[in-house]
Amino acid sequence: MRCTLYINLRLKMFFHQLAKLFIGFFIGLLFFPFKLAAFEKLLLDVPIFPPYTYVTSEQRLTGQGVEKISGILNKIGVPYSFKIVANHGVALDGLKRGHNNGFCLGTQNPERDKYGVMSRAVLVNDWAWFYLSDNELTPDSANFKQVARVGTKLNTNTYQWLKQNKYHIASLPNEATTLTKMLFKQRIDAVFLSADVFWYALRANGYDVSKVKQKTQSSRPFGCYFSNEYLAENPGFLAEFNQQVGQ
Template sequence: MLLIRLFAVAFLFSYSALAEDLRLVYPHFPPYTKQQQPLAAGNFLVEKIMQQLQQGYSTKQVPNYKRALSEVQYGEADGFFFASQNSQRDSVAVFSKSVLYNNWSWFFRYDRYLDPYSSEFKSDAKVASIEGTNTLRWLNTHHYHVVGKQSNVAKLAIMLFDLERIDAAFMSADVFKSSEVHPNLVRGEYIEVVQRSAPFGIYISKAYLEQHPGFMQRLNSAINVVQKTYLDSSYTLPGLIREP
């Protein structure tokens, strides 16, 4: 009888753990994530992934990736999306299978092109990115002449086009090009040079995964299904299909 009771308690505990909502946070990072309707691509795909998992979840918007990581690190969230991978994030969370691929690009004023692959550019050109992003981290890691970090695309565009305090902006191409916070962006008056393509995925905290064995495998399987249903073979933002 005691054994049956212990089994029942263990079952209820396990069921309760599975039934808990997954707490996810995300930065304001249009067009990938945003709070307003209609759902941004990242919010939409995460919704479909959680439906495929049959996993209850909640989401909360935070100012930037730095805050998202902090919430996971201090147990206020179980994960965050969409993000590219780095060692700092890997120390507290596990990176999922890539969901989308995101180009990191240089952006120049339309009347001034510099060669971003030259040694002179790396040592002399004044560049900037968005605070808390992997693009800013990449610039610092590779020893570019970083002169500032901005909180959003609008401020970065002003630095580049109006004040001319920087020679180039470096960031997610889709984020920069989809923003309409500056006349140059609306009219497409800039030069873009792609530096690299980075995978975007979902980070889940190591603490959550310890309590929910097998969750990451199930998450990656769900991502596979959603990719095949809602993305074309490029696995990029332009390949998003909202109604398969």
């Protein structure tokens, strides 16, 4: 009889302790919020656009933009992967076809806005004119728009801007280094491009930077585009991404 009472007492104590543990656990859930469901994995296309995005000699994707975006996504805790693509046109085509969940980095335009939403600015992209110091034809010349042979990168927003404003586009290579070579060979009169991209390419080619002048046209927010489908299936993601950008 005493043995039975002892066992019953031990069982009561065990279940009492177990109940306290469960109560403590559920109280913890109330006061220490956590994500009930993680965001789905992101596949982001990355157009090569050094120094923002480029591949090292060890075949590692890096750059100012890559490092910044990786840090943000790691803080959020969302799984992700980057896919290298040739240019922004390829990235946009992938967005249209649902082959990616977005791309980075890019400036805003109406065509991109049809298929995705741009994040808060991760970086600032200065659009600028570049021309040789001894060239009398400059962006301030009265006839510059009519006669200047201008080059920019293919499938970029700088290309769209030149086209919309009816400049004479003489060259549209994939590589900014090609534009710097053409400028010094005087095959074009000016380059219209992201300032960081141009100066990076110029130094990579070993040219004398003192022989080139810059005139900044405008400064544009430079962010990530996320597809409408991904954002619809992952509510709250864009708000959290934008919040992390600001920190």
